[in-house]
Amino acid sequence: MTERKIYLEDIPLAAARAKLQAALERAGKAAPLAGERLPLAQALQRVTAQPARARRSSPHFHCAAMDGYAVDAAKTATARENKALALRLGRDAFPVNTGAPLPPGTNAVIMIEHVNYAAEDSLLIYAAAAPWQHVRLMGEDMVMTETVLQINQRIRPVDIGALAGSGHREVLVRRKPQVRIIPTGSELLPHTQEPGRGQLTEYNSLVLAAQIQEAGGEAGVSAIVPDDFQQLRAALASALAEEPELVLLLSGSSAGALDFTAAAIEDVGELLAHGIAVRPGHPVILGLAQGIPVIGVPGYPVSAALTGELFVIPLIQQWLGLSPSAPARVKAVSTQKIASPIGDDDFVRVALAEVGGRMLATPLQRGAGVLTSLTRADGLALIPRFHEGIAQGGTLEVTLYQPLERIQNTLLIMGSHDPMLDLLATRLRLRDGQRRLVSVNIGSLGGLLALRRGQAHCAGCHLFDPETETYNAPFLRRYLGGEDCALVTFAHREQGLIVPPGNPLGIASIADVRGRRLVNRQRGAGTRVLFDYLLAQHGIAPADIAGYAHEEYTHLAVAAAVADGIGDCGMGLRSAAEALGLDFVGLAWERFDLAIPRRYWQSAGLQALLAALRDESFKRELGAQSGYRSDETGTVV
C-alpha cells in the first residue's frame, strides 16, 4: 500500500474565498480584465470595459418629427381657423418628411394633415405654429459627449442601438476570461465513448465548461489525464504555459486522485486550501501557480457543479467587472427533517411547490453522486455551519433556480414513483406550457402521509390490501384521517418475475420460485406486499425460498441483481425487466392510482392535470408502453 494523506483539513467557505482573493491580489490578478474592441453586431451580452460616450448627438441636426411643411413659426402667427394664411412653397414653407433636416430659417413643422393646397406653389394653414412644434431637436436622444453606457455593464439589445445611434461602430468590452479544464482519473472515459464495467463517463468537464460559458468566460477542455503524478504535473505545466486566467483540475472519483492534484499544484506553485467545509463539495483544492489560480474540483458531479457555482462563476464575474449576482430568494417550509453536519455549510437541493397557499421545500437526494438532485432542483437552501439542521416544518431560505411564477404553477406529486408519470408531465407541458408536474419519490405510504400533512397536491400509490383484495382505498381510509380524497386511476401495471434472458430455469409461475435464489424487495414495498400475497395463495412458505431475506429497494435494483447473476428471479415491473434486457413472467396487473384531496380538485392546476390524464392521445401513448394498460386511466375509483 502507498501512504495516503487521509484526513483533509477543511476550512470554512468564507476563509477559503478570502485566501484565494488575497493570493489573487498578490499576483495582480484580482482586477477586471482589459478590454478588446468588438464590432457592435458581436457585442451582445458582453461587458463594457469603459463608459461609452456619445461620439455625436442623436439626432445630429434639428429634424422634422412628422411628415409636413417646415416653417418659421414667427411668420405663422396670424393664421386662424376662420382666416387661413397662405404660405409660398419654397419661400415660407418647405416640404419635409419625418427625419429630414429643417431647412435654414425654419423652426417648426406643420403636419401634412393640417394644410390645404391653394395653388401649385402655395398652401393654406389654419393655425399658428408654435416654435419647435413637431421638431426633434438635435440631441433630443443623446447629446455628444454624454455617457451612453456605464462601465462594467452587460450590453443589451437597446444598448447596441444607443451605441450605434451615438456614432459608435465598435465597443470596448472585457476580454472573456479563459479557463483550461483538465479532467483526471484513470477510470474515466470521454462521454463520446461507451464505458465498460468499471469505467465511468467523464462529464464534469462539460458541466463546468457550460457554467463558464454561461457566465461569460471561455473554457478549453484537455484530454483526460490518468492518475499518474508525472502526467498530471506535465498537463498542469502545459496548461499554465497557455497563461489562462484559471486552471481547473477535475479529480476522478477516487480520493487518491485528489492527493495527486494537491501534490501537482504544490510542485509548481502554492497550495492555499485543501478541503473546504462545504457539503456537498468538501475536497475542493485551491492553489496559485505562476500567478494563475488553480482549483482542484472534486469528482462527484454535485460537488463539481457546486464548486462551479461557489468558486468558478464568481471568479469569472470578478474578471468581467460584474458584481456578484444576487439571485432571487424565497422562504419555504421544509416538508422533512434535514440533518446537517455541524461543521459545514450544507447546500441542500430542494423541490419547491406552493400547496394550500404555503411555499414548501422538499429536500432531494443528498448524495454528492446524484446529479439529478441538481437538474430537478427548484432551488438551493443553505444550512450554515454550526446549525444541526432543520426540523420538519422549519423555515428554509431558498435561492431560486426557477422563476417564482413557474414554481407557483407547479403541481407536486409525492409517493410511489411510476416512470410513466414523466409521460404525464410531458403531456401536461405540451397542453399548457406554464404548468409543471414535479414528482418526489417517497413510496406509496409516504405519499399518503405527505397528503395528510398538506405537503403535496396529490400522491401516487399502488397499495394492495390482502383482506379486501382491493387497491389503495382501504389505505386512504386508514391513513388520511378526515381528509376527503378522490382516487383517480393512473394505470394498471404488470407485475411478475424478472428472470435472466432466455429464462434458463424455465420459471413459468409463482410456484416455480420454490427452491430458487430470490431477489426480494424491502418490507413495506407495494410489490413485496403483492408478492407475499401470491406466495400465500399458492401455499408457499418463505422458508422454502433461498434469498427471501435478500432485499432490494427498487424495481431496477432487483433487475440488476438478476442480471448480475446474484439471484435467479425477483418480483418487479415488466418495464424494469425490459429496461435491462431481461425476460419476464407476468403474474398480476396492479392498479396505480393518484390520490387527490377534494380541496385541491377544483384548482386550475389539478384540472389541467386531470385533462392531460384523460387526453385520448396520452392514454393511447401510455397503453402502448410495455407492461401498462390505460383502459381505466382517468376514471375516479
Place this chain on the structure above:
Amino acid sequence: MTERKIYLEDIPLAAARAKLQAALERAGKAAPLAGERLPLAQALQRVTAQPARARRSSPHFHCAAMDGYAVDAAKTATARENKALALRLGRDAFPVNTGAPLPPGTNAVIMIEHVNYAAEDSLLIYAAAAPWQHVRLMGEDMVMTETVLQINQRIRPVDIGALAGSGHREVLVRRKPQVRIIPTGSELLPHTQEPGRGQLTEYNSLVLAAQIQEAGGEAGVSAIVPDDFQQLRAALASALAEEPELVLLLSGSSAGALDFTAAAIEDVGELLAHGIAVRPGHPVILGLAQGIPVIGVPGYPVSAALTGELFVIPLIQQWLGLSPSAPARVKAVSTQKIASPIGDDDFVRVALAEVGGRMLATPLQRGAGVLTSLTRADGLALIPRFHEGIAQGGTLEVTLYQPLERIQNTLLIMGSHDPMLDLLATRLRLRDGQRRLVSVNIGSLGGLLALRRGQAHCAGCHLFDPETETYNAPFLRRYLGGEDCALVTFAHREQGLIVPPGNPLGIASIADVRGRRLVNRQRGAGTRVLFDYLLAQHGIAPADIAGYAHEEYTHLAVAAAVADGIGDCGMGLRSAAEALGLDFVGLAWERFDLAIPRRYWQSAGLQALLAALRDESFKRELGAQSGYRSDETGTVV
C-alpha cells in the same frame, strides 16, 4: 404630391396578436419547430425538442462510494471493536477505489480508515458491515429509460451533465428560428458609415437582431433598401424565397415608407393589420406572405424595440416551444402625472428607486425617438386602453428590466443634470459594484420640489439668487419647507458666451452682446437667471439685444443654434461649446450643489455616494474636465 393613406386604422394589441395567430395556424406555422441533433458541448441554452430518456443507468454498475475494501456484509457479522475479525485479501476482502465496481460476491465497502493490516495478505476490521454500506447502487442517479430532461426545456449546464451521464452524446434541440431583417429608408446609412446632414444612422436592425439572438433565434440583416416600391418588393420576394420563419421590414422614419411596406406585403400576400393601438409603436404592420409572417416595424427606435418585445420575441419563443416568459413585476408609486391616450395600450418607460421605504416610478421621456428612455429604464409600465392616465401618486404595475435588488441599491438624483454626474456614477460603480446612481433631469427647481415630495434621494441644483448673490441656499429655505437639507458642492462650472469657431465678431465680454443676435435660454433656467443678472450689472437692457426672445431649453441647443448660424452667441457651459467645436468666452463660475435631506444622510447609499464624491482620484478627474473646478467638491456648504 402623391396621394397618401394618412389615417391608420389601429386595432387593439390583443386583436392584432389573435389575427397573427390565426394566420399562423392556417399556414401551419404556429407549432414549435422541428429538432436538430447537436453534440452536447454545443447544446447550452438550446431547447429540447423531445424528452430525453436515460440510455443507460448511472452508475451503470454497483460501485464503491469510498476508497476501501469490498466485502460480503454477511461474512463480517461477528466483528466487534474489542474483537477484530481478520479478512483474507483476495478472498474475503478486495481493495477498491471510489467508483470501482464491486467484485462479484461483495455487497458492502469498509472505509480504508477503518481497517488495520494484520499481515501481507490479510486485514482486521472492528465492526460489522451493513449490506450496501458505502456502495453507490446501480441507477442511484439515473435509471435506464427514465426521463432525464423534459421537452421544451432550456438546457442548463447540469442538464448537459445529466445527458452525458445517462449515455447521450447528442441531444435533439429545436432548430433556431430564422429571421430575415430588411431595413428600408432612403435617408438611412449603415452604422458603419458617417452620416451627413439629413442622413440618419440605421440601427434598428442591430437592436432587433440582438433581441432575436437573445431569445434564441438567428437573424440575417439585408442591405438598406431605399424608399422605392419595386426595390422593396424585390427585397421582400427574395427574403421570402429563403423560407425563413419570419421577415421584418424595418421602415425608415417617414410615414410614407410605411405605406410602401404595407403595399409590398399586400402585393405578395395578405395584410392582417395596419396600425396597432399601442404607444409608442403605433404603425406596426402585420402580414402573411407565402405562409411566412411579415412584420412591418415602425422606424422610431423606441417603437421598433417595443415591437420586438411585443411581437417578435414571443414568436421566437413560440417556435422554440417555450411558454411566454413572465418577467418579475413590482408595484410603484408614480412621481408624476402621466397623461395617456385613451385608445392605446400605453407602454411607459420608468426609472425606479426605493426612497424612504417607498418604491417610486419616474416616467422617462415619452418620445418614440428617445432610445435612451429604454436604455435608462428600470422597467416598463403598461397603462391599458380606456385609461386616461395615472395621477401623481397613483400606483403603476411595472415589469422589471433590472433585478429588484439592483433597484433597491439605486440612488436617485433629480433636478438639473450636469453631464459630470455620469463621472460620479462611474466612480460609485467602480468603488461598489452593487450601487447605481440614476439621474432624472427635471431642472434645478423641479429637483427641489421632488425632494420635498420625498421622490428623490438628492437633487442637483445651480440656482443663483441675485439678492444675496449666493447659490442654492436661499432656494432651499424657500422651497423645502421643514425638510432639513444639507448642500454639498458637486463642482464649479464655467458659464459664458458660446460663439462660432474663431469668434468672428470678436466678442470678449457681456458688453459685446449688445446689438448681436442672441440665442437665449428659457425663463426660469439657472443659466437665464445668471445671464439676466450679468446684463443688469452691465446696464444692458434686453431690448438692446436682438434675439433675446429666442429661447432654447438646453446648453447644447444653444450651442447648436450658434453652430447653425441662427444666432451670433448664447449663454451656456464651456463644455457645451467644446462639445460642438465652438469657441467660448468665459464670464462666471457657478456652483452646482447636491441637496441631500438629512434623513437620508446616514443611509449606506448616501454615505457611499459621498465617499465617491470625496474620492481624491474622482476630484482630480472632475477638475481635469474643461470648464470644471473641483477644489470645493464634496464640502458641505
